[in-house]
Amino acid sequence: MELVCPAGSLSALKVAVDSGADAVYIGFKDDTNARHFAGLNFADKKAQDGLAYARDKGVKVFVAINTYSQTAGWSRWQKAVDTAQDLGVNALICADMAVMDYAAERYPDLPLHLSVQGSATNYETLKFYKNNFGIRRAVLPRVLSLKQVEAVAEYSPVELEVFAFGSLCIMAEGRCYLSSYLTDESPNTCGACSPAKDVRWEQTDAGLEARLNDVLIDRFEEGENAGYPTLCKGRFKVGERTFHAIEEPTSLNTVELIPDLYAAGIKAVKIEGRQRSPAYVENVVRTWRRAIDLHKMNPEHFRVKKQWKDDLAKVSEGAQTTLGAYTRAWQ
C-alpha cells in the first residue's frame, strides 16, 4: 500500500519525503486546489524545488487541482493543468469534469486520479470516470463503511485510495455546501471550508465565542479546548438540547484497519493535512510508515502499537480519534 502524504509547504514536503512518504500531494497557490489558505501551497519555483527533492529520493508528486472552475476562472484551472504537465508531476488529482476532460484530451499520458471532491462512492461512478477520462485511481470519500469499501474495491475498474488519518469530514466531499450557505465560499467553489476571513473570536461573559460570518458556531467555557469553528463541528440547539448536533471535533485514524484495507486491495492510503505544520506531517507520516512496514514484514501478527496511538493522539483534533464511517457503530 502506497503512503500518500500532504505537503502545504516546501518544508512540509521535505519532512514528508524524509519521513517515509511514497508520494506527496501538493496544490498550487490559488483557488484551483481544495486547501486554498493564505501562506500555503506552491508557486512555480517552489513546486520545481519540491519536485526535484522528492524525485531525488524516489518519491512521487501528485498535484491537486480539485475545485470546480466557473467560467470566469477557467484560465487558472487550465494553466494549473499545463503547469503540472510542464513540471512533470506523477499524477493530477481532479474533481471537475472540465479539468479532467481538458487534461485527458491535451495530455493523454498524464495520469489522472479522481479527487475525493469528485464524490465517487460506488463502482458505477468509477466506471463513468474511467470510460470518459481514463482515470487510473480514485480517492473514496470518508462516508463508506469498511464493508462498503470492500464492495467498491471488488468491482472497481481503477485503483482505490482511502483516507488513513486526519480531519474527519463527515459529509460526502464535493457535495457539501454548508460553508457557502454561511460564508459564500465552499470547498467546491473556492477551496475553502469555513474560511478564516469569516472567523471571529470574542471573549464574553458567556465564554469564548467563535463566530463564522457573525453566526455563533460555538461557545467555550474556561479551560475548554477551543477548536476551529468549522460549522459542522459547532454546538447548536435542537429542540431542548444544545450539543454537537452534527459532529464532535475528532480525527480519523484507521491504523488498525491496515490489514483489512490491504486485504481489500486498496492501493494507497492518504494522510490528510496540507494545512498542518511540518511537525504534524513528520509525526503522522513516520508513524504510518512504521505501521505499514510492520504489516508488510509480518502481516499475520500485525498489532497496533501503543506508541503509535499515543503519537497520533497528540496531533488529533480534541485529542480524539475515531474509525469514522469505516465502522457502522459510528454511523
Place this chain on the structure above:
Amino acid sequence: MKLSLGPILYYWTKQQTLAFYEQAADADVDIIYLGETVCSKRRELRAQDWIDLAKSLSQSGKQVVLSTLTLLAAESELKTLRKLCDNGDIMVEANDMAGVQLMSEQGVPFVSGPAINIYNARALKVMKKQGVTRWVMPVELGRETLHELLADAEAMGIKEGLETEVYAYGRLPLAYSARCFTARYYDLPKDNCQLKCIDHPEGIAVHSQEDDELFTLNGIQTMSGRTYNLESELPTMQKIGVDIARISPQGEGTFEKVDQFRKALAGTAQTIALSEAECNGYWFKSPGMDQVLSAD
C-alpha cells in the same frame, strides 16, 4: 418558462405522499419529479411503487420524471437505481454519477439533478455527450455564474436541445453524510433509526445558541434553515435563458406557492418581499442564507 415540482425531500407517510400527488396532478405545474433521493431506508413507497405512481401521474398530461438517490454506497442501492433506470418509459433524473453511467449506457435522454457538480459549460458538454437533455444547476451557484455558463454553452454550440432548470423555492439541500443526524438527535444508531424522519415531515430545526435558524436535519441530509425563494427573480431567470423553475415540496403551502409563481410569471403578482424565514443569497453570489435586494 415552465414550473416543476421537485421530488419530496422529506419522509412522508404513504398516505400523505399519495394525497400530495393527487393534488399535484391537478396543479398548474408542467413537470413533476418524484422518488426517494435522500435515504434508501425510506420505503413507504418502494421503487416499483414510485414507477407505478409515475406512470399513473403521466396521464395527467404533465411530464413526469423519476428522481434517483443522491448518495449511493451499497449494492442494494445500486440495485434500486438499476430498477428505476430500466423502467423503460419514464424519464430519469440522475442525482449521482452512477445514474449518469447507467443512463448513458442505455443511450436514453435523462436529467442531471442538482447534486451533480456542473459548474461550467465544459462539464455540461461532457454531460450532454452522455445524453443529458436537461440539467439542474447546483444550488450554491447563482445568476452571474449561470449567465456566463449559458453564454459559454451557446458559444460552444451545445445549448440546442438542452434545458436549464433552477432550484427556485424550498429549503436547500446542502449536504449528505454517512451519518444520520435525525438518528443522532434521538441517540439511536443509524442501523436502528426507527425511521424517525417520518415524525418530522419538514425535518428538524437546528438553531444557533443565539436562536438563528441555521439548518434543518433531514436524515443523512442537512438542509438550510431558511427557505430559498427566487420568486422575485423569475423575470431575470427568463431573461438569461432559464427554462424551468423548480419548487421543492414543503410540508405546507406548496400549491399556494405554485399559484404565486404562476402569477409572478404572468406579471400579475403583487410586489414580492421575502419573509424573515426566507433567503436568496446564493442567487446574488452572497452567503446562501442572506437576503439580498435585487438591483434590477
